[in-house]
Amino acid sequence: MVKLYEGGVYLINGTKIVPEADLEKTVSSTAKTVNKEEAKKGTIAYSILEAHNTSGDMSHLKLKFDAMASHDITFVGIVQTAKASGMEKFPIPYVLTNCHNSLCAVGGTINEDDHMFGLSAAKKYGGIYVPPHIAVIHQYMREMHAGCKSMILGSDSHTRYGALGTMAIGEGGGELVKQLLCDTYDVAYPGVVAIYLTGKPQPGVGPQDIALAIIGAVFKKGYVKNKVMEFVGPGIASMSTDFRNGIDVMTTETTCLTSIWKTDEDTRQFLALHGREDAYEELSPADTAYYDGCVYVDLSTVKPMIALPFHPSNTYEIDELNDNLSDILREVEKEALRISDGRASFSLTDKIVNGTLMVQQGVIAGCAGGNYTNVVEAANVLKGKTCGNGEFSLAVYPSSQPVFIDLVRKGMIETLMEAGAVIRTAFCGPCFGAGDTPCNNGLSIRHTTRNFPNREGSKPGNGQMSAVALMDARSIAATAANGGILTSAAKFDCWNQIPDYHFDKAVYDKRVYYGYEKGESTQELAYGPNIKDWPEMSALTDNILLKVCSKIMDEVTTTDELIPSGETSSYRSNPLGLAEFTLSRRDPMYVERTKEVARLEKARINGENVFSAEPELEHVFKVIRSSFKDLTVNPEETEIGSMIYAVKPGDGSAREQAASCQRVIGGLANITKEYATKRYRSNVMNWGMIPFQMKEEPDFEVGDYIFVPGIRNILDGDLTNIQAYKINRENVSPMTLTIADMTKDEREIVKAGCLINFNKNRNKR
Template identity: 55%
Template sequence: MIKLFDTGAYLLRGQLLIKENNRLDLDNLNQRLTTDGLKPLQASPQKEKALAGTMSYQILKQHNTSSNIQNLQIKFDALASHDITFVGILQTAISSGLKKFPVPYVLTNCHNTLCAVGGTINEDDHVFGYSAAKKFGGIFVPPHQAVIHQFMRETMASCGKMILGSDSHTRYGALGTMAIGEGGGEIVKQLLSHTYDIKYPEIIAIYLKGTPAANVGPQDIALTIIKAVFNKGYVKNKVMEFVGPGIYNLSMDFRNGIDVMTTETTCLSSIWCTDEKTESYYKIHGRSEDYQPMQPNDITYYNGVVEVDLAEIEPVIAMPFHPSNVYTIAEVNANAADILRQIEIQVKQQIENPHIKVNLLDKLQNGRLKVDQGIIAGCAGGSYENLVSAAKILGQTPLNSFDLNVYPASQPIFFELMKIGTISDLTLAGTTIRSAFCGPCFGAGDVPANNAFSIRHTTRNFPHREGSKPADDQISYVALMDARSIAATAKNGGLLTAASEETITIPEYTYTNQIYENRVYQGFSKADEQEELITGPNIIAWPKIRSLPDNLLLKVCAVIHDAVTTTDELIPSGETSSYRSNPLRLAEFTLSRKIPEYVNRAKAVQKEEIQRQQVLEEKTTVSDIIPLFNKAFPNNTREQMLSTGIGSVIVAIKPGDGSAREQAASCQRVLGGDANIAVEYATKRYRSNLINWGMIPFTMDQKDLLLLEDDDLIYIAGIREAINSEKTTIQGEIVKHSQRIPITLKLENLSAGERQIIADGCLINYYNKKQ
């Protein structure tokens, strides 16, 4: 079904895979190529030359502004943000000298769409975004028109181009566009005409062969790949390049549905071969000029291969609480009790509140799993083909008590579904039809009842991402499934059911751009510096952040020993997302669903740093009003106080899986955080967010990390000098129980620019200093 190569491999003529450790005899290779109906090669493969044969290499080389392909400095063709990221991004960019948008920047409004929390604050953000689009020359997509990634697919993707978005699911590889999801700081750099700096990534071939069964959808393929690669880190921070004869057997909606889920593998980006189906997609959307054929060279080398036989993949379900926790639906139906007991154990290990009762066995009905809710939504689920397929499977079967809600991903899709009768069919069956909205993906829409089990064709099923609040003893469960099997389950009254193998005919899609022409503000290259930015009372500027002191005294305010810590745990989504424009208010939610005590602990440390600075400014004698300092240095001096900053630190094994949200880092910084300490970082984007907010992404060996406990102090002498001198390790001391324990902290893979941002205190300080 899925095979991971343990070596690199050559791809010949786009179809024949040869492992690196095989004997590359030209005559033998040509005989195999001829047998497969492919033209023979003129020369034997050479690895160095073949490395440059990938589509990824060609795109990255074209967008690289440095003289060294191994140290990329990328400028993107377009940018995209939504309404829980663009306010903070614009405030940062404005504070750093923004005058106008240098490339098309799309501001969509698909997250805080409902304007349901905090009075006027959400609509204030939308008004601010519209005024910014007019002032700086942006593209503004009003609420309910499209989810961010569907709009970008329909209007902005282009073969051979690169797009950067402040949302982790920024993936348009199936359309020949290399897209990357990052935190807001990286968008700011592009807005100021600076570059995205990264080492040249490894390229992994995702070799598709065969044809999916009629009951298998894109989510089934995507989840099966995620299961195979996630825990092994096989594609982490690498580019997934989709090749092989199986691509042609997939429609464009199918390809897009797989592609958007590549984010959950922790890869950097993705790119696909293009063909006449891709060309047809661009033609349908009135953009034939944006198509070009894209294939790897005749001889191409990949650093690894994920070989996928599409014909062998079955309908699957990703059980709580991760997209990689995948079982076939047949497995669950055959062994529901055993599997649910295993999931219960996993859930209890992840839930911090002992008062929450976990009993998934309550969901069994005559040995079958019975679910309470179904959702098909967003950039993964809300496509034309998914919703047509779901409607045809469901038919006119009344839903009765089962709750099924669907969200078409854009108004053009919604309009076409109305024209062909799909909306009528779904409505008559009892389905609730919503507008284009990302809410179910992050807990701001259709929050299940306590202890309810929801199956969703959306992007993630992390703990509490669906909106439940563990501090209030709430829990609900989300499992990910394909729209086809969700419809089959709904038709069966909520009993978990895989879609049947009945072939579904999909009517040809017609795209109507007039919807966007009548509503979307197209302001690129029309910047008006006289336009006034309109702000509401919740739109608060970033607080002033100090630069890195000579020495640091850190207090451990949170220790997390989970194998992986998600950004949802670091800063929850759901209704808290409504406060993304108010860094002070949002910071109150930091780690609130994981370690509720963290905020008060961090504030107490921050208070001592404020007091330290007041003592210095007033030029008074050393005072005993700073307990942490006195605890670490009983015989402290004024000079020591002058050079040693006080801050908080979070310790975790592997933080940062999931969202690109920079607030997972910035909220810590707003509360006085100076660093994270980890064994490794789950994603590049979270590590980048730490750096852009002036926080040091320390790493250390796990055996040493396990020494750290809440309330420990860590003293690091000479940290500024270590950052500025490009040291890769620094010695520190753990201060605990009157002991001083030496530790080694690593400063790995920091570029000169990243070190300067940390030294300056944050990206805003860095740019202001340059000005």
Template identity: 60%
Template sequence: MIKIVNNPVLIINGRTIVSQENDFCEAAKSNNMTYDKNEAKKGTMTYGILEKHNHSNNMEKLQLKFDSITAHDITYVGITQTAIASGMKKFPLPYVMTNCHNSLCAVGGTINEDDHKFALSSAKKFGGIYVPPNLAVIHSYNREMMTKCGNMILGSDSHTRYGALGTMAIGEGGGELAKQLLEQTYDISYPEVIAIYLKGKPNKGVGPHDVALNIIKEVYNNNFVKNKVMEFIGDGIEHLSVEYRNGIDVMTTETTCWSSIWETDEKVKNFYEVHGREEDYSMLNPGAIALYDGIVEVDLSQIKPSIALPFHPSNVYTIEEVKKNPQEIFAKIEEASKKTFESNDVKVDMMSKIVDGNIYVDQGIIAGCSGGTFDNIVAAADIMKGKSTGNDKFSLSVYPGSQPAYIELVRNGVVADLMEAGAVIKPAFCGPCFGAGDTPANNEFSIRHATRNFPNRDGSKPTEGQVSMVALMDARSIAATAINGGILTAADEIDVDYSETEYHFDKSIYEKKVYNGWGKADDSVELVYGPNIKPWPKMPEVTENIVVKVVTHITDPVTTTDELIPSGETSSYRSNPIRLAEFTLSRKDPDYVANSKKVHEYELAREQGKDTAKEFAELKQAFERIQKIEGFAMINPVETGIGSTIYANKPGDGSAREQAASCQRILGAWANIAKEYATKRYRSNLLNWGIIPFLIKDENLIKKDDFIFVPGIKSAIENKVNEITAYVLDEEPRKITLSLGALTDKEREILLNGSLINYNKKNL
């Protein structure tokens, strides 16, 4: 079904796969070509797009500028505020601000709508594009209006992926978008490129989520595509509609890849024509000879309807497997959850969903950038037409991804078919994906065509004893389950004739409601600040020597950004950095905020010129131990920075939102320590907020409440020294080695200045 080759692969004319390096020259020769490694590397679609956007004159060390950027109402205030604080006068490239995360304006009083008004005033003042609440989710709007073959888009949402439309898109933290607004570059080493070779044709009832989940299953745990580009090629692509491709593409984020790109063809050309943008289409294909760093071969005909069970998109089984053996599979989930939640108050009860040999589901959701596409909703309606979801506890909600898609579904009768079957149709909103809409009740089992099912997501609050079990499924199988009274059912178990429904895009909906101020900045416009919109607090520069206290020590295999800063109800405070910081790690370590604040008091006292070794008892002991280390008998506490740190094995999987880092910084964090970082975007967030991303090989070298002395860190950053000797301040100080990993020159400058804001204030 899926085969991985973890070595260089040569692909000739986009179709002939040569997987043995010893055969490259002969294979090229037999096709009347000459193999040259450097030239073959240029044969990928990725190379051409990155070369076009690179400003470094060095393809190994890229400095990228994007064609447009996009953010939503959890992130755009912070991004714009950062750019303003750094001296921005107008948006130098199209900046799309959508309102699809905090569009429930009643939550938290007026503050969500205040953010929307800030964004509109920003669009008018600086020349941006403002998409009002409920009009479109961020990625639907960008697919419909902003993509262009060969272009690049940077977004503040981790699922910024438009590869199926010929656009390389990257989800990053807000700091990287602020850099683009300041006409700075996005710096990265040239990424490895993995071919995703699709062959065959999907069987009836198999949807894009089924394909995506099975790819994630194969590549997530082995890091096969981590921080790499997934380049989709192969003759199987021609059997997929463009929306089907979009549905697979948006889920590449869950593989931890950096970006994605697909071959384009007549179907993509038609997509652009339907959307009135035929000039934005061009054909993209690999060169006649293209060298990849590996390949994932996917036989679409072997994919079956699948389900990603709690609590990760990679926890994938076929629905058939689950139905045959639910007791054993659900027992594994319950057992694993005990370690995940580490609380006697949390009881994951999957077994209760098995009744008389059937698996009962409480809730179905089809929503957002992955589920709410036109094709998915039409397919669901084909299955449900003339049927019923029943009037018991099972419920089904459907959220079309945009108003243009919604009105077409109304005009062609699809909405009527769904409503007559018992589905509730709701406006464009990302809330069900992160826990701000249709949150399940405690211990409910929800199946969702959405992007994530992390343990601290979708409304779960494990520290308060509340948890729901969310599984990911394709819209087709969700619809099949719905008409079977909530009994888990795969779409290939039912007989249905799927319609070939033509889509007509109504651009006038956007023309009437979207404010497009690109190129029309008006400096006379006053920004509208609500009472919840607060500036970033001051952040100190790094000192030569630092002391950090480990206030949280997490040994989970992976720590998600939802655990670092919860989604859901906390979203209302995204524009208030200090208020939002109160939620940091609240669903993983409820004591984190109080313990970090205590350490932060030490640093604030130091910045006021106080001798912290005299002021605070535990620092007195720490400095007495430092004085035992050779060369540091005369260390000056007033000149030694003091901050908190967390340890986690692999932090940062999931969302791109920068608050996962900035909230730690606001509470006084100076570092993270990890075996590895789950994503580039989380590590970038740490760097942009002046948090040093240390690496350590052995988690057992440090523990919670340890003080760690890191001498000479400022000089090490300045002089590009990556291996640093530090000391755990036991009664007898103990040496450990921390490393910084690869840092660009700009990243080093940002760390030295204490944050991207500080760096820009000094340099712009």
């Protein structure tokens, strides 16, 4: 059972939940006085945020982190941006892992060139470099850096180490650059929601099952959006820390800001096992703590789960699905048709054979699935069994070499291989479509983090489409043991036979470059031919003219739709090369439209006659001048940019390229009903685009223009009622836009044109 409380709650002595509305009765019966503002300070989250806040004002946080982490499709751009902004060294431990472009299989030399750039950056600026195949980013950080009451910032959305007492946040590269420049992470004090766990997981129920049950309950309601999820309650003690890590990493899919867990003796043992017992501290809420909401989870009632395509919140109990296959799968097929827009076909009902669902592929991988406990449980299921020699296949990716080594020593890898599973190295590829891409019209079940559209490698424009369903490793192994027939782990009785884990750090000592505080300023950065500097962006002008270049009315637009993952990863170090893929799987004509706008803006900056470049523009300015006679509007002083409208963009990855790709080929603004995540909105602002919102349904279409006069003055003042004007042929229609609150620096970054310009301007002063 997962229950959401309406309104705030008080947690008394860590075990009693008292709804705010019932407080008076409770207080009178206990003869205690409760002060809400003081009780808010009783959360674990408050104590950690207070310790890292430099503003002196807990309502407006300016946070400094203890460490950072990036992988090889984000660290090149971050280092390039920080270097251009004046960085001379890494001021805190910065871990550069190589777990996304590890294969070096696409694009010639360019993936390994990124790795060599990362190593040279670690040597020059004093970083920590983890070579390819050694560990996925989050497992390395769990093993080597996360500790109680610390904070870690990562350029990957699944930066979550709450089960180790660390508040970790995944953000776009711009926010990491700010830390490298000794600036702060600025955010209003977030709401804190209690995730109250009671009971004990049933045999065969794994961390992914519990995570999916929570995600399914909270995501669509936005219950924890941009809030802290604080895990409390007696149920925590029923799970090992390795098990808890598997739940914690999936909190990203709720759209929360971060997570934190109550710690205990098992947390201490985990840290001691990894040689860092001194990083342990007992973390518990105060005797009376106030939370802005509460998710009550009875762990004993959670059953093996599945998240069907195309979102982790599309959850069902596996038994429920199997009892209603045709009805439920037809709904997924309808969504597939909408997503493909007729360019490719995908079906699930054709996989129903004798009343069962046949699956084509299973994958257990990454920071969610590749943990020691999950792989051991999978091996226990498959001992003495076979995956078969049909179309079903199983691949297992242990999350780090230390995990891999111990699984080998304990015979688990041998068991899996004997059953027909393929064992691979630590690699995040299956999470984003760069490894084990399933066949066309195939269904892959995965213990990974996401199952968004096109994330598994689909190319609808080429007629190729497959899909992923998320499941726990235990049920994936049960399905493998049953020849690819979708099977709940509850059908087997082999659980919780998990030998103690032994962590061997030797591989890290022999292969990881530890350069923190050992930077060599004379070291040259290693540039490959695909590693390009960010192109120059111009400062914001007094007035702006936006051309609508895409209008997406989907309920949610993911970052994978804004800039596809998978094969595009090879171009993440080449801003203009990567930008060619922007919206390619959702609106293939967008790039052509926005590049035309970029051509006009370039002509304007160069002092050329933009009317000669685009005769339509002369008519647009004529309409503007006739409508605003008291306003001097010249094309030379009016920035021309493209604009995307999306209802709710930015669910998913933290990668800044979802915004920067728009910007480098002409993007100047987004207009939305709301932003799916804070991190995407931050990326928009850090790349000099204006994060507009509007309440009304958009009545403009692709090709229309939107004129916003006095935008620089607007950014200096009230953002709640911004007058803009739609221009369509001879008509000028007023419209009202808003911008959610922006910090002083965010306003200045947008006015400067991007974070790089802002820092350059600051360095000149």
